[in-house]
Amino acid sequence: MEFTEAHEQFRQSVRRLVEEEINPNADAWEEAGIFPAHDLMPKLGAIGALGLEYDPEFGGGGADHSFTYVFAQELGRCDLAAVPMAIAVITSMATPSLARFGSDDLKRTWLEPTLRGELVCSIAVSEPEAGSDVAGIRTRAVRDGDDWVITGRKMWITSGTQSDWLCLLARTDDDSLPGDYHGMSLIVVPTDAPGFSVGRAIKKMGNRASDTAELVFDAVRVPVSNTIGEPGQGFQQQMAQFQDERLVGAYIALAGARRALDRTKEYLREREAFGKPLLAQQYLQYELAELYAEVDVVDGFLQHAADRYAAGHDVSREATVAKLKIGRLVRQVADACVQFHGGMGYAEEMWVARYYRDARLVSIGGGADEVMLRILTLLEGMGKR
Template identity: 40%
Template sequence: MKHLYLTEEHEMFRTALRKFLEKEAVPYFDQWEREHRVPREFWRKLGAQGYLGPSVPEEYGGAGVDFSYSVVIGEELERVGSGLTGIGLHNDIVLPYLLSYGSEAQKKKWLPGCVTGDIITAIAMTEPGAGSDLAGVRTTAVRDGDTYILNGQKTFITNGIASDLVLVVCKTDPHANPPHRGMSLIWVERGTPGFERGRQLEKVGQHSQDTAELFFDNCRVPASNLLGEEGKGFQYLTEKLQQERLVVAIAAQTSAEETLKETIAYVKQRKAFGQPISKFQNTRFTIAELATKIELGRAFLDQLIARHIAGEDVVMQVSMAKYWHTDMVKEVVAACMQLHGGYGYMEEYKVARRYRDVPVMSIYAGTNEIMKTIIAKSLGL
């Protein structure tokens, strides 16, 4: 299917990126999964080739291109493995906050390093007692002269170990009513006294992606690290979550496409009862059904990406995509594992890793139950 938002230039960009990943990522990805980390050298190699912060303006070292290039990067990284999701978070989730709301001093200080891979970013939203309910965060930032003093705990933070710059969701006014009006976003740099990383969390899947706990104990940061205006954190989060959820839907669609492609190749060569299992009606019907869902998913997603790039408000449709695509990929991967038989349960086959990696897509960036709540509200219910 021809993507609505891609040109010949994008295809050249994709070809170059795929060759780069086949050389610099694919041969090492299994090792990264075992070691539970993506090496910083790989980040710097991505930066050297222009694959970090593509939307960053040229004056700060980026290419200044639109979201369509991020889509290509995200798809190609997902084809390698979901454990590279932290790169997409850096490019398309954290950096847009800095680009949209950051001061000129903040942009000059951090954006060049974000483009080269010398600065890896993270966003710290979730807490042990607050996930989808962002207004319920308890981390506080108290103004003291020209500094803020942060206290609190975060968990499930993507890039939590590797990050050099963390955007922390906190309460600068814990007594605000309603609570979300007291929320702010503050940048905390690696090495700041009082900022400690907890353990790297052991997840069911996405092993090469580091996920961690973060602790702030009287962590004092300059007041100039406040992003935008105090008390507008919830507003900023709301404005940027559309793209974050779209990024997740794109990853889910790509994972489904790749898994089906690998499964079709497998059933053609795997024999049972004297013939390839692709000849059996059950196999053929199952694959036909999965291919249809994937094709329909791609059609919906592509027009949605085009509308997002055009600047349209598509919060309801993105919520639909985030919930539908992440449910769809779980169905596709489970069916493909079944078609692999016992081999599908073996780590040497990619479908086994996909089976572990994709379930969390329906949980992070807002659970699918929250997506349905947004959809219902948008429909006037």
């Protein structure tokens, strides 16, 4: 990947925003269990960060994927994972299908204001009975004239208590049953539609500043024209959307891991025991050195994946490998950071405990490690769907 002066300028504008608008508020937002997305997103919209690769005709930046990589690297410098996650939900989970397949009308109404940061959105795929097995979803949209009437529940929805609209996966073919891959659609659902409600906000181990909600749809009526692309293509569109999510999530997590190692190294340089800085202990040097090496290896793979994505290749395999390996690696890094901080690694007053809690999600959200292994198994011609 080649970085130019334009990348550097963009990097600096994101870095300033992270340092001035996000990090100083991290503790308060974690305490509150929510961050003010409607205040923060317009600031990201103003520097063009929310629609980097999208068509300028609909408010996008028309940039190539290398800018997304730079954006993610800078988001990895946030002092909490919750906010980068909610940002990535907007840029790389809830809007890619709309930008690729949505009608011009849908893009003008929902995408453009979202890219300006005026509207907040969520991706609503998981359900109480279907997370890893997306084909198990039950939420159904039944056609009534020119409307869909949507009934069901969604679970674990990031920003779910404050979103203005959802990119919702629902069954739209009458003969499509839980377990079937066909007959689903992605639909834009405004959250002020009658029949929509937030069931509950879920208290979590980490990513606490991100509100995560269970959502209820009780005969929610939306126009059929809110369907993204052709009805019936939702599962396939969502599988493609997962590739964006997994790659960008991996870029952010990788940058966070490198920063965690840097901060741990500095701590060990300052902290003395046995008459010298802890960093003088060869065991700790070797452990950190090896983790840096692992980070370098994954970084090389991610840059290779990013280049292939930018060149228009199908990167489903790369996104799957990236998601699996970064999930495993951040668990290792977080564990080492806690261990090498000793008691301070266990204290809430340091950054480490939050990092440890937040990092644990990478192996679960957006498809658990085992789901990545299942996809790789199928790609290698082993096992059955």
